[in-house]
Each structure stands twice: as C-alpha cells, then as structure tokens.
Amino acid sequence: MTKTDQKVASAPFQFIDAAEIPGGGALHLVRWGDDYSIQYDDEELMGSEVRHSEQALATLTCERLANKTAHVLIGGLGMGFTLGAALAALGPSARVTVAELVPTVVEWAKGPLAHIFGNSLTDPRAIVEVVDVHDVIARSRADYDAILLDVDNGPDGLIQLANDRLYCNWGLRAAHTALRPAGILAIWSSYSDAKFSERLEQAGFAVEEFTINADSYGVEANHTIWLGTKLG
DSSP: OOHHHHHHHHSOEEEEEEEEOTTSOEEEEEEETTEEEEEETTEEEEETTBOHHHHHHHHHHHTTOSOTTOEEEEEOOTTSHHHHHHHHHSOTTOEEEEEESOHHHHHHHHTTTHHHHTTGGGOTTEEEEESOHHHHHHTOSSOEEEEEEOSSSSSSOSSOGGGHHHHSHHHHHHHHHHEEEEEEEEEEESSOOHHHHHHHHHTTEEEEEEEEESSTTSOSOEEEEEEEEEOO
16 A cells, blocks of 8 residues: 555545536546545546656756756646746746646636645746647747646546647647757656657657656656657
C-alpha cells in the first residue's frame, strides 16, 4: 500500500465539486483529510501529495533554457505545480502563459485549492487563459521558448480523444513550428512509450527521456517526462 493509499484509507472522503469538460465528460475535485485530488471517472489525474513529477516537468525544462526572459506556454493548469515550479526557476522578465480548457479548474485554483497555488496566480509574469492549448499552438509561429504539456495521462487521449491532436505526428510538427530556435517541447506522462519517443524524433526534436518518481518519497509509481529540443 502506497503512502497515498494509506492516507485515503484512514481519512474521511469529501466530494467538493464537478467540472464539465468541453466536448463531454467531467472532472471531480475530492478531498481526503488534508489531501485533494482531481479525478476523471476512477482515475486520479493529480493529487496534492503527488506533485514531484509535475514540478520536474518545469525544472528540467527551465534549467535548459538559455534565455532567462523566456516565454513559456503550459498546457493544463491542474493544481499549479508546474506553474509554480516554472515561476520559481525563471527570471523576473520571463513570461508564463497557461492554457486551461476547463473553466471550473481555474475557479478551483482561486477557491478550494488557493492554498496550494499560493501566489502563482497573482505573479505578474503569469497569465491563465481559458482556451484549448492545441488552438494556441496551432496559431503560433516561433512564439515560445518552451511548451510544457500535461493535459492528459500520457501521449494519447484518455480524457478527450481530441488530445490526440497534440501528440500525433502533425500535432508535434505544429509544436515544432510554435517554438523558437532550440526551443523545448516538454511532455508529462504517467507511463513510458517508446513509439512516442520515435514520433518526437521524426517531428524534428532531439529527445531526452526521464523517469521521475511521482513523489519525493519514491513510493508512488514512476512517471515519464520527454524533453524535445527543436532542431533546425
């Protein structure tokens, strides 16, 4: 039994809210004791006690950025762990744009999850837009130094089949176009996928793959992060 499982077993359950996903389906925000979880059906997408790999998505990327005034695009707000880590790693002149598809997730960030977000949403370097990150990428041309994607459980469409647009061959080429020279496409996943690494390379990226503990204790399942550096 993992640390999270032990807490769940011993803490009272509280349903907080549901958020309709554009196109169908719903997210649920629930609480066990002091721990919060965003779920889709019976699948946990993010938990307040399991943040290590979401933070690593930002730190691994930002430490590779030569431009300290970088413009970073984050796909998916979640519980703000990637946003917070990016703001901590970037300089005072950087910009971070977060594209969040579900409006209620932004409301949660300002309401029941405000203590988790801290000052991230009021940081002058950050802006949150209620928009599909796919649409942002599709209309961009060399606008970003880095694009960080954590919009599903991996490089496929568990929550929405439409998310496949981000991870298919033409979706990756669109991200390549949206990045500045030597820009980085970073993707979070709950699992590894050798074929996805190949797709990244075929789309014009030099690929690094990292296996990251889901939490800092090393007791949760491992997650995968791909960093693709734009070539050409």
